[in-house]
Amino acid sequence: MAEKYNQGRAMWSITKASIRAMFRSPSAIVFSLGFPLMFTMVFGFIGGGGSSVKVGVDHASDTLNPVYKGLRLSKNIRLVTDLSQENMEDDLSKGRLTAILKIDTGGHAPVPPYTIHLKTSTASSPDNVGMLMNIMGTGINIANDRAYPRPSVARIVPETVPGRIYKRIDFILPGQLGFSLLSAAVFGTAFLFFSLRQTLVLKRFFATPVSRMYIILGEAISRLLFQSFGSIIIIGVGYFLFGFTLVHGFATFLEMLLLCLFGLIVFMGFGFVVSGIAKTESTIPPLANIVTLPQFLLAGTFFPIDVFPGWLQPICKVLPLTYLNDALRKVAFEGLHLWNLGPQLLILTVWGIVVYAVAVKAFRWE
Template identity: 45%
Template structure:
């Protein structure tokens, strides 16, 4: 009996210390607990029974007090925006930022039963949503007629036109995200593992004897990553352009501006890698820490699906992450035709992150 008791006690003792060892292991905690929680929160918040709402700009002068506007605004998949300037709305429509411009006009206002003309403008950039939009508006008008005015002629007439505009292909969204993904992975993982390896193998210790400053070593590492990034960038953009019709609005000029804009992202992500390499004491700790930094940005920064798909409270956080600023800037340069100096919000965000990361990366640099 005593032998059985001792065996049970030994089993519990082993399980106790094994559990403590597991909890003290960063790899076990991150991969077994933290990552699943992040996946559950992100995809649970994003995935639901509803499709993403289509943004509809209401034209200035539209009747927004009548029954027709109320019926259309009650459609769950439609988000009606307040009127803006005609030029801005047209630009948003041509570049796919909104699905349509809607004008609701009361033809015989002041009568007991006015007749409305609902006019919808779409563009080639939002062609994928045009048919669904017409169906939803027609259904809303038919329900209004059948419920409120069953014995009268149709209360509204729907008309539609398509404005010329660039077709927005899925590659126009995906490729900038993959450029950001590539830069993030190369900057964070590549720099952290390389610097740690140089320190562990005493290479940095030998370099310390030479008349070199830390900034020189960091600059050299950044240059090597820059050359690698340029090669990767050229391959991915050319593949997207020739194989999948990726949009480069101004051709070679757009390509060069995208490449120059990538430098800010490179500095930030490499700086994060330097900080991680200075924090860890052994190579096994690099991956969990790097994953903790990288994975949330992969999920939250619009690489694979729009940030607008998330709840509003989560969007505010997503829009503060450096990869979001970077990917948004690339998309605006490539498809919208913006110049770098026109990206005030994206530039400001990346510059703030650069000012935060670079001093920390230099300070965390260790020779041995």
């Protein structure tokens, strides 16, 4: 009596072969792991120190006074002293320097003992000039209070509550996970099934007893395993090298992995749609970019969506990647659990239902 065909074993064979193919594919490694990891490390090395302004120091400036020493201690001002006067003037005119600073001393009462000359340019960022003026004004007020103590009309009573520092990596890393998942799901799935169809591999599969559903499951599982590996590396690099926040430790890490896998499943639907619509291999990249590029730019991958104009934000809030990025950040930094993410998971689920309904209509086996 012939042994019954084992669909599970066939599916696992397809899974293993697909995983080997992905690890041997430079494009799969670069887009799924290389680019996201590179962006994570670049922004991680930038750190969370906030904005700073570059200010040139005039060679004739007095640098021994307390005003200059106070500016040198500020984390938000970078004093440039190693350029020639000519180069400083050139950089100022081109907006590379926010201002050129010159401090004169020798004033006598009632004239202040120090005069600060601040030369700016129309090429200087108004925000940076305003920031510089605020920092200098605050520093001078502090120096006044020390040099000329006087009574005040009010007293400030400070109170500090415990909290977590929101580092740049806490925003960037979830966005890079989303970048990796969307890239792999759309491009990888579209190219894979188009190639299998064109090379008649799918037709050969149909000559075997393996079910079509198990073919898709095998490819899907291989992508889930491959992307899990990539997500673990990205989160690990962020956590151990740059202090990425995992509020509940390993439990938060596991919840992020589950979110990644759920997002990948949803995004693979877009890949099936592109694979079904594409007539030739050369049409896959433009179609895939129509799906991915708006989400990379507008879904909070590299910067918050609230920096966009008001008319554009409703579009940002429709994109599925927006909700995956938001869910990852809420789990990692805010300490929410999966059962606290009802709105994000609901919208991702709706997107999944819609896109797979379209995929069923558009996908072609031959």
